[in-house]
Amino acid sequence: MFENLSERLERSFKLLKGQGKITEINVAETLKDVRRALLDADVNYKVAKQFTDTVKTKALGRDVLNAVKPNEMMVKIVHDELTELMGGETAQINVQGQPAVILMSGLQGSGKTTFSGKLARKLKSEKAKRPLLVACDVYRPAAIDQLKVLGEQIEVPVYTEEGNRNPVEIASNAIQYARQNHFDLVIVDTAGRLAVDEEMMDEIEAIKKAVKPQETLFVVDAMTGQDAVNTAKEFNDRLDFDGVVLTKLDGDTRGGAALSIRTVVTKPIKFVGTGEKLDALDYFHPARMADRILGMGDIVSLVEKAQKAIDEKEARELQKKIAKNQFNLEDFMAQIQQIKKMGNIKDLASMIPGVGKMIKDIDIDDNAFKGVEAIISSMTRYERQHPEIINGSRRQRIAKGSGTTVQEVNRLLKQFDDTRKMMKAATSMKNPMKMMRQMRRR
Template sequence: MFENLSERLERSFKILKGQGKITEINVAETLKEVRRALLDADVNYKTAKEFTETVKEKALGQDVLNAVKPEQMMVKIVHDELATLMGGSAAEFNIKGNPAIILMSGLQGSGKTTFSGKLANMLKSKRGKNPLLVAGDVYRPAAIEQLKVLGEQIGVSVYAEEDNKNPVKIAQNAIQYARQHGKDLIIIDTAGRLAIDEKMMNEIESIKKAVNPQEILFVVDSMTGQDAVNTAKEFNQRLDFNGVVLTKLDGDTRGGAALSIRSVVDKPIKFVGTGEKLDAIDVFHPERMADRILGMGDIVSLVEKAQEQYDEEEARRLQKKIAKNQFDFNDFIAQIQQIKKMGNLKDLASMIPGVGKQIKDLDIDDDAFKGIEAIIRSMTPQERTNPEILNGSRRARIAKGSGTNVQEVNKLLKQFDETRKMMRMMTTGGGRQAMRNMGRR
């Protein structure tokens, strides 16, 4: 995510490395590179110019503390201004109302229908809502079917009228249906349209007037950069939407849309799509995104993702097993499944401060645990529970059954044994005391 921009900004800060203080000359040189980095990232020219002027003003107005190097001070100023540029803090999302109504808008192919499903899934699982998805795209072949498939996957009802070609009436009828069936949230998927298509723009304006939604979201493909910003501007003039959704952010190496859209349209980015899976949706946090752009990671989001998969009762049970040295391969594979549920492995690793640029050229996919899982699944239930019985002949059988070799099986067993010892040490009083002693050094 935004790898190219991160790399260019890091190089620009190196101009200040070794400098004793911030001066007008070295600031100008640094910010010239920052501006180039922003423009290459497809950031709006006016936005890039105003951004660097603000940073320059703040940098030259700073009394740099002796303990803080000029390079560190510049990184801090740029970080804070990036966060401000993207909105400062996470925007509010209004789902009050019975039912609350969310109207989706955007271009053809921007990912509205898929995002509607993701949003319904998130609001159902995290906010306890009982949503209804409404099939308001009466033009695209198979649009209704796509929404029905998504609804089935996440356990959410879909309202559709396949013989009705009037999206305004469909939306109005869906509200009545929601009230009759106890649905407290409606997400209306609409047809993709071009801002220059007067008929289609009039239609979505009519839907807005008819249903009076609490939220109108404009969905846009972040990888289209400045085109996304220009389109958002056109739509906002007609719809006055409440917020922006950036899809495909995980594949965006530049970041132009994310950095420009707030300043050009004056509407916040509310959500981002970060992958193909139906749980690949995040609330947009400008300050955390600034952290990631500057290679500081995003440890808060990583912890939140871990907590979503965290089961307190299961954790207590596991701690008891570890303390008794009974942690086995059943527990091991269960932990792997928990990690996989958190999302894309490379994206998760990049949230750890300092790790992002180290792994940017590595290919880490969701199959990274495939070999380990194959080996464990080739064990008998007895072998998983009692790893110590895995002698030579058993290891050879497991290797053959998992499509690996004995060396790989031995390597996994050694890693497992070391992990078990370390986990036991950490859960015992002696291990905790040793950690406290280290902290005092």
């Protein structure tokens, strides 16, 4: 995400590289390029101008330490201002109430229904909530069926009223049903239109008045850029919503919506959708997003994803096996499955500082491990547990069974052997220099 903006900002900061100090002339030149980068990223013009004016004031008013280079100081100032521009602190969602009610709003196609399912799954898992999904989109063909399918996948009930075409009545009845059946969270999925219209606004205003939600969220497709910001303003003027949800952020190479929307509607971005899978939903962290925009990676989010995907007990058992040199191909396959649970491979790799830039032109899809999985699956259980027994004839059989070549099987076994040696060295040697020497000898 934001690849284009990240690249442009990096070029802008190079204008200060090699400069002895920050001056009004070189700052003006740098920020002129930064402003162009923001405008090309579809950031609102007033927001871009206000942003660069603030950065200029802070840059010229700050003494640069001898140990800090001018371009590094500028990166720090821009990082802090980007964080502030996107809201500063991570915004929380209010789920207090019996039941707590969350109302969805947005245009058709913004991803409201999918987000409703993702949010129910997230709050059920992380906050031990008992959610009820409510289908109030009585206009779009198959909208109710879509919500039912999502409900089945995440094991959350869906409240519907077949034949009732009054969404206000459906929403009100759903709240009563939730109270009677001890649901402590109600997520109301409403209808959208292809464009903002009076009828749509009147209807959602009426639903909000009827259910008195703790949270009203505006869901918008991040890839629509400035259009997303304009639509958010129209909705906020009528609904006074509590927060924004940016969907499809993983496909947004520009970043205009994320960088403009907070300033224009003065409401925080609370969630971002980062993929099609039901677990591809994150809280929006302004500082972490600023890190990613400036090519600094996002190690904190990567660690959080790993903690959710990896079972602690399994991790401890695995560490013991590595220490005893008992790590085998079954363990290797299990680790691949854990990595896949964490999300899109390229997106994960881009969270590591410096890696995002290296892989920006490399296509890494979710099938990256497909060949490896096919090869390991074509082995017998004994072969997976004792890979050292895999001789020439076994390799030929495995290649044939997996639809690959003997060379690919050889390459995998070599990579696995190298990985096992490195893991063993990392766990058994306390002296890091000694470990590096050992690895070089291999």
